[in-house]
Amino acid sequence: MGNDQEPTMRCCQDIVMFPWFAMGHITPFLHLANKLAEKGCRIKMLLPNKAIQVIHHLNLHPHLITFHTIAVPQVEGLPLGTETASDIPISLAHLLAIAFDRTRDQFQATILHSKPDLVIYDLAHWVPALVKPLGIKSMSYTVVSAAGIAILLVPARNITKDKPITVAELSVPPPGYPSSTVVLRGHEVQSLLFVAQPFGDNGVTFYEKVTTSMHQCDALAIRTCSEIEANLCDYIGSQYGKPVFLTGPVLPELSTNMPLEDRWATWLGGFEPGSVVFCAFGSQLVLDKDQFQKLVLGFELSGLPFLVALKPPTGSSTVEEALPAGFCERVKGRGMVWGGWVQQLVILSHPSVGCFVSHCGFGSMWEALMCDCQIVLMPHLGDQILNTRLLADELKVAVEVERDENGWTSKESISKSIKLVMDKDSEVASTIKTNHTRYRQTLTTQGLMSRYIDKFFQNIQDLVRQK
Ligand SMILES: O=c1ccn([C@@H]2O[C@H](COP(=O)(O)OP(=O)(O)O[C@H]3OC[C@@H](O)[C@H](O)[C@H]3O)[C@@H](O)[C@H]2O)c(=O)[nH]1
Numbered sequence: 521m522g523n524d525q526e527p528t529m530r531c532c533q534d535i536v537m538f539p540w541f542a543m544g545h546i547t548p549f550l551h552l553a554n555k556l557a558e559k560g561c562r563i564k565m566l567l568p569n570k571a572i573q574v575i576h577h578l579n580l581h582p583h584l585i586t587f588h589t590i591a592v593p594q595v596e597g598l599p600l601g602t603e604t605a606s607d608i609p610i611s612l613a614h615l616l617a618i619a620f621d622r623t624r625d626q627f628q629a630t631i632l633h634s635k636p637d638l639v640i641y642d643l644a645h646w647v648p649a650l651v652k653p654l655g656i657k658s659m660s661y662t663v664v665s666a667a668g669i670a671i672l673l674v675p676a677r678n679i680t681k682d683k684p685i686t687v688a689e690l691s692v693p694p695p696g697y698p699s700s701t702v703v704l705r706g707h708e709v710q711s712l713l714f715v716a717q718p719f720g721d722n723g724v725t726f727y728e729k730v731t732t733s734m735h736q737c738d739a740l741a742i743r744t745c746s747e748i749e750a751n752l753c754d755y756i757g758s759q760y761g762k763p764v765f766l767t768g769p770v771l772p773e774l775s776t777n778m779p780l781e782d783r784w785a786t787w788l789g790g791f792e793p794g795s796v797v798f799c800a801f802g803s804q805l806v807l808d809k810d811q812f813q814k815l816v817l818g819f820e821l822s823g824l825p826f827l828v829a830l831k832p833p834t835g836s837s838t839v840e841e842a843l844p845a846g847f848c849e850r851v852k853g854r855g856m857v858w859g860g861w862v863q864q865l866v867i868l869s870h871p872s873v874g875c876f877v878s879h880c881g882f883g884s885m886w887e888a889l890m891c892d893c894q895i896v897l898m899p900h901l902g903d904q905i906l907n908t909r910l911l912a913d914e915l916k917v918a919v920e921v922e923r924d925e926n927g928w929t930s931k932e933s934i935s936k937s938i939k940l941v942m943d944k945d946s947e948v949a950s951t952i953k954t955n956h957t958r959y960r961q962t963l964t965t966q967g968l969m970s971r972y973i974d975k976f977f978q979n980i981q982d983l984v985r986q987k
Contacts, residue, residue: 532984534636537565538627539663540643541592541620542605543803544883546571548663548743549640550578550585551770555973556980557581564634566590566627568603578772588630593622610804614719617729620644621721631656637984640741645720645729648736657984658737659765664882666744666752667702667910668903672715673730674759681725684716696758698751701913707927708905734760739983741765743882745972747962748889748915765979768972769886780866787856788827788867794874797826797938798893800864801879805900809833811929813844815898816857818934820847824875824942825854829862868893875942877934880907889917889959894941894949896921898929917956919948 535556539549546567553563563585567575572587579585592603598615602608605616620643628650631639639658641647648658662669676694679685690709693699704712719726734740740760742753745768757764779785788796797819801807807815812833819826836842839859864884868876868891876893878884879900885907888895895918899908911918919941922933941949962968 530637530985532637532980533561534634534638535561535563535980536631536634536636536639537563538639538641538644538647539565539567539661540605541568541571541603541616543571543574544605544881545642545663546604547575547578548770549661550575551772552640552661552743552767553585554578554580554772555767555770556977557584559973559977560584562586564588564630564636566630568592570603570607590623590626592616593619595619595622606803614717617643617720617726621646621724624650638980641733643729643733645724645732645736647733648738657739657986659739659741659980659983660733660737661741661743661767662734663743664903665885665907665910666742666749666756667906668882669730669734669742670699670752670755670759671697671703671906672712672902673727673734674756675731675735676759677727679716679725679727681723681728685713687713696755698755699914702752702906702909704905707925711905711927712902714902737762738986739763739765739979741767741976743767743770745769745963745968747959747968749910763979763983765976766972767976768969770973771886771890771969778863778866780863780870784827784862784867784870788870788872791825791872793871794893795825796870796872797822797824797875797877797942798864798867798873799826799828799830799877800862800884801830801898801900802881802884804881805879806831807833809835809842812839812842814929814931815934816847816855817844817931818929818938819855820851821931821935822938822942824938825872826851827856827858827862827867827873829858829860829864832859875938877938880904880911882907885911889956889963892957892960894953895919895956896937896941898934915955915959917952917959919952 537549539545566588569589595615595618605613624646639647639651640661642661651658671693674694687709693703715727716725720729739762745766753764832839833842839857865887867873873893876888877896878888880897881904897908897912897918897920899905908920912920919937921929921937923929940946943949
C-alpha cells in the first residue's frame, strides 16, 4: 500500500480495475492484470458475478488477482438478470450503461475500503472525481485501437447535447488529425452517430462519457503499440494534454500448442498447405440472412476450400437452415459452414490455412497481424471499420472487400478479394504478403511485448509517485 508520509517512496502495488461490463473489455483488463501481477502488483477487479464465472480460469495469479462482485442494478427496459453486454442485443447497451453508472456507490465503498494506489478503468467517467480527493491516481485504459478513438472521441470534435454532430461534420476528420487513410467513408459515418446518443445515467452521451473519462484521469493507457499506431497515439496525447502509456496488445500467451479439435485437425489436414480460407466474425456479430447467404456464396464462387464459423443469422436457429438451396451438395468436400465457436487462434496457425476473412474486431486484428495468412477484411461496426483502414490502407497488409454506398457487399466482391490475395501471381497478393511479413516479424521480435509491459509498469510507478 502506498505511504502518504513518504511520497517519493510510494510504489504502485495495489490496483483496482473497473472495466465496462462487456467481455471484450473485461478480458483484456484481466490479461493486463496477469502481466502486472507478474511484477508483484495486487489487483482487485470489480466485476459482475456472471463475468467472474466466465473469466476466473484466465486468472494466472489467484493469490494476487482477486475478484470483487459488483451487483448490477435493475434498470427499466433491461432484461432481468442482465449483467454484461453479452446478455443483451447491442440496441440495449445504453440501458446497461445506466446500470453501470448506478454502481458508483458500490465502487466508492470498495475504494474507501481498499485504498489502492491506482484505479484503472474505462467508460466510468465519474471515477477520477471520486478517487482524486482520496489521493488515488486514475488511469483510463482504452482496450480498442487508438484508431477507434482518435478520429471520433477527442475534444476537437466538441460534440455537446445542444449541438449534436451532423453526418457532414463527422465525415471530416477533426483538426490536426494525423492520417489521411484511417478515415471514414460515405455511409460509414452513419454507424458512428451513436456517439452523440445517451449512454449512461442522467442522459450522458457516449462521447461525453469517453472524453470525460480521458480528460479527468491522471494518465491515459492504450492497448496498442507504437510500431502500428504511433501517430494516432501521439494525437490522442496532444488532444488530452496528458501522457499516453502503451501496454502493447497484451495478448495471452499464444497457446497454439493447445491441440486443435480432432474434427478440424482431420478436416484441415486433407488440404494443401496454405490453401484453405478461414472466416470468423468475432463473438457478437449476427448477420442478417441475406448477408449470410451472400457471404457463403462468395466462398463457393472463389472455388477454394473454406471453413466458415459464424453464428446463425437473424431468424434462423442453425446455420444449416439458413444456407442457400443446393449449397451443401455443391461445396461438398471443400467447404464447411459451422454455427459454433472454433479455436480461431489455433486454426489460424494450421499449415493448411492460407487466408483469414475477418470482421477486424480488435482481438482478431492482432491475431491476423500475428499469423502468416493473407488477410481479407469485412468490417461491420465502428472500430472495426477504422481497424480495417489501418490494416488495409495505412499498413497495407490486407485487402478490404468492396461495398456499395449502402454498405452492402456482393458474393462477387467477396470472391474477388479472396482470389486476389490467394493468387500467387498477383502483385497485390505479393505486396500485402511482404508488408505483412515485415510487421509480423517486428511484432514477434523476441522481447518486444515484454518491453512494453516493463515500460508500462515503470510508467505507473512514476505516476503514483507524482504529487
Ligand atoms: O469462433 C470463434 C470466434 C472468435 N474467436 C475469438 O474471439 C475473439 C473475438 O474478438 P474480436 O475483438 O475480434 O471481436 P468481437 O466482435 O468479439 O469484439 C467486440 O469487441 C472488440 C471490438 O473491436 C469489436 O468491434 C467488437 O465487435 C478473438 O480473440 C477470436 O480469436 C474464437 O476463438 N472463435
